[in-house]
Amino acid sequence: MLAAFVSTPAPKDPLSVLEVGDRPEPEVPEDWTTVTVKAASLNHHDLFSLRGVGLPAERMPMTLGCDAAGIDADGNEVVVHAVISSPGWTGDETMDPKRSLLSEVHQGTLAERVAVPRRNLVPKPAELSFAEAACLPTAWLTAYRMLFVRSGLRPGSTILVQGASGGVATALIELGSAAGYRVWVTGRSEAKRAAALALGADQVFEPGARLPERVDGVMETVGEATWSHSIKSLKPGGVVVICGATSGFSPGAELNRIFFLQLSVIGSTMGSREELDQLIQMCRVTGVRPEIDVELPLAQARDGFERMLEGRTAGKIVFTV
Numbered sequence: 481m482l483a484a485f486v487s488t489p490a491p492k493d494p495l496s497v498l499e500v501g502d503r504p505e506p507e508v509p510e511d512w513t514t515v516t517v518k519a520a521s522l523n524h525h526d527l528f529s530l531r532g533v534g535l536p537a538e539r540m541p542m543t544l545g546c547d548a549a550g551i552d553a554d555g556n557e558v559v560v561h562a563v564i565s566s567p568g569w570t571g572d573e574t575m576d577p578k579r580s581l582l583s584e585v586h587q588g589t590l591a592e593r594v595a596v597p598r599r600n601l602v603p604k605p606a607e608l609s610f611a612e613a614a615c616l617p618t619a620w621l622t623a624y625r626m627l628f629v630r631s632g633l634r635p636g637s638t639i640l641v642q643g644a645s646g647g648v649a650t651a652l653i654e655l656g657s658a659a660g661y662r663v664w665v666t667g668r669s670e671a672k673r674a675a676a677l678a679l680g681a682d683q684v685f686e687p688g689a690r691l692p693e694r695v696d697g698v699m700e701t702v703g704e705a706t707w708s709h710s711i712k713s714l715k716p717g718g719v720v721v722i723c724g725a726t727s728g729f730s731p732g733a734e735l736n737r738i739f740f741l742q743l744s745v746i747g748s749t750m751g752s753r754e755e756l757d758q759l760i761q762m763c764r765v766t767g768v769r770p771e772i773d774v775e776l777p778l779a780q781a782r783d784g785f786e787r788m789l790e791g792r793t794a795g796k797i798v799f800t801v
């Protein structure tokens with residue numbers, strides 16, 4: 481079957497090891513099933529996988545991809561929850577120390593078919609297209625958990641989103657503004673800042689800009705490049721929620737501000753299956769839909785990877801199968 485995959489890691493030149501071609505059908509363990517993929521979306525995680533981050537060479541070749549929407553073996557339209565917990569685990573899947581994401585241990589979703597545990601299937605409502613549904617399991621679910629589960633913030637709070645055009649950033653802007661947060665956004669170009677305003681941002685700023693006032697919370701995915709600005713932008717008692725560090729993992733710690741202003745630093749990762757279902761219901765009720773930058777046939781996956789590596793994003797990149 482057709483798939484996008486990696487056979488050897490390349491920490492410095494990830495696109496050099498991206499392969500789009502034939503892969504064997506996925507193995508289906510007991511209590512797992514096969515989903516025929518209709519759409520799959522790209523995440524920065526897939527670039528990290530090509531670099532060998534979280535995916536050692538001994539687990540390759542590996543089909544890439546965490547996110548998919550498709551049709552299960554019984555003909556139902558489904559969204560795939562990407563967090564694979566260990567056998568027998570109950571409760572919040574993200575708290576399982578032995579969990580993995582699809583494409584870390586088990587073959588991923590950028591393929592014609594993917595094998596997943598039956599419990600990882602969530603019904604796809606007819607209102608959502610396969611492309612929209614395929615954006616939800618990683619970037620959108622992560623944004624949902626950051627905003628509504630981990631932050632402790634309430635509607636009416638002012639939040640700063642670092643980054644305007646990425647998958648998680650656009651989800652934070654859309655979900656945050658739909659829920660009644662005042663959403664401020666930094667973006668690296670005029671066009672990206674304008675797009676953030678169109679998605680519902682209240683105000684936009686250049687990276688590192690001085691804000692009109694300090695904010696209640698910052699949503700961080702960028703890491704090293706924005707961390708200092710994030711900490712300096714918080715009110716006393718404010719909270720920074722971090723789910724990623726695209727630009728690097730060694731920020732200036734700003735320890736003095738963190739203790740003196742009694743700030744909270746909260747980590748957040750993915751979301752539970754239940755939260756994915758709640759996110760889907762939120763999309764139904766509010767009419768919010770993932771901003772899709774581009775839809776490409778899976779055979780043209782390289783084009784999508786290039787866009788993301790070069791930062792040429794304007795929402796989610798979706799591959800149709």
Ligand SMILES: NC(=O)c1ccc[n+]([C@@H]2O[C@H](COP(=O)([O-])OP(=O)(O)OC[C@H]3O[C@@H](n4cnc5c(N)ncnc54)[C@H](OP(=O)(O)O)[C@@H]3O)[C@@H](O)[C@H]2O)c1
Pocket residue numbers: 522523524525528618619622642643644645646647648649666667668669672701702705723724725726727748749750788791793
């Ligand atoms: N922990 C989890 O469960 C989880 C889940 C999802 C994602 N993540 C992480 O979150 C991060 C974002 O993922 P994504 O899929 O949304 O990626 P993406 O689509 O490639 O978006 C990258 C974002 O980073 C911003 N950015 C700002 N400064 C940057 C810099 N100096 N270098 C690179 N990017 C910069 C970009 O802002 P502009 O718009 O201004 O270009 C853009 O919004 C990744 O690190 C990913 O691994 C973690």
